[in-house]
Amino acid sequence: MCRPRSSAAALPAAAAAHLHEAYLDAERRRHPAPRLTPRQWQLLHLLAVGHTNLQIARRLGVSEGTVRKHLENAYRRLQVSNRMEAVTRAFPKGVVSCPPGSAGGSGRVRSA
Template identity: 50%
Template structure:
C-alpha cells in the first residue's frame, strides 16, 4: 500500500511543519543541529535523537571524524563518537544512504532484530545505550554524509514516522548546507539567500510551476510569511500573493500547507510502498 504525507495524522503533520519553521531561528549549523535533535524528541517517541556528520572516505576508521550531536542524554560525546566511528562500516542505513537512498529507513527495515543484535556495532555502541532500533534519514554532499536519527528502546517504526523524518531531512539538509556556506562567505546575505532558494526551487520546477513560483514555494516551505518573502525577494506582498495564487492553482490546492505537502510528495519522492 502506498503511503503519502496526507496519511500522517493532522497533529503530527502540524508538529513536523512547526519544527521546520522553528529552524528559521538557526543562524549557525550548530544551532540548527540543536533545534533538530531536541525538537524531534518532542514529536517522536524516542530515548534520544542524533545528528551525525562524517566524511564518506573515513567511514569505518577509528579516528574521531564524526560530529555526533546527542539530544536528550547526558552521555559523553567523546566516548560515543569513538565507539560509533569504530563500526560505522557495519551500519546498514549508512550503506544504503551512500548508495543513493534518501528516504528514512530503520534498522528493522534492513534486518531482523536477531541479526542486528549480532553486530559488533550493536554490542559495543547501541546495547550500552539501551537502543534497540534506530530510524535515520541521510544525504551525501561533497564527500560528507549527514544523518538525522531517532533512537528507540523498542523494535520498529511506523510508516508515518518514516515519512515525517524523510520530510524533515529533505527540508533541512539544504538549510544546513546553506549555513555552512554562510560561515565561509564574507558578504553572506544575498549569496546565502540564493543558495537556500535554489537548493529547493530546482526540485519544485518539476511541478510545472514557473521559476519565481518555485522560489516562493521554497520559502513557504521554510515557514516564511508573505511579508518576509516580499522582503527577501525584493517584491511587494501583493506580488507574492499573486504568484502563490498561481502556484496553488497549478498544484490544484487552496492553501499553503496543502501546497507544501504536495510539493514534498512529488519532488522528494517520499511515497513508501509497503
C-alpha cells in the same frame, strides 16, 4: 488479561508503513507535480522553510501583493487551496533549504 505483544503483531505495523509508502509513491506517479515557474518554486521553497508573505516580499524585493499573486497561481497549478497543501504537494519528500546567504534560507533540512 494482557498478553505480551508477539513479533507477529509487529509485522502488520511494518507492513502498514510499507503499504502507506507504496500508496504515496503510486499517487505521486499518478499525479506528478505540475510545471511551475522558477519564481513559483522559489516562493514555495520560502514558504516551506517558514517565511510569511511579508518576509518573502522583503527578501525578494517585491510587494506582498505580488507574492500573493504568484502563490495563487502556484496553488491553482498544484490544485490546492492553502500553504500547507502547496508545500506538501510540491515537496512530498521534504525540503532541503538553500545554502546560507542565498535567497532561500538557513541551510537546514526540514520535513514537509
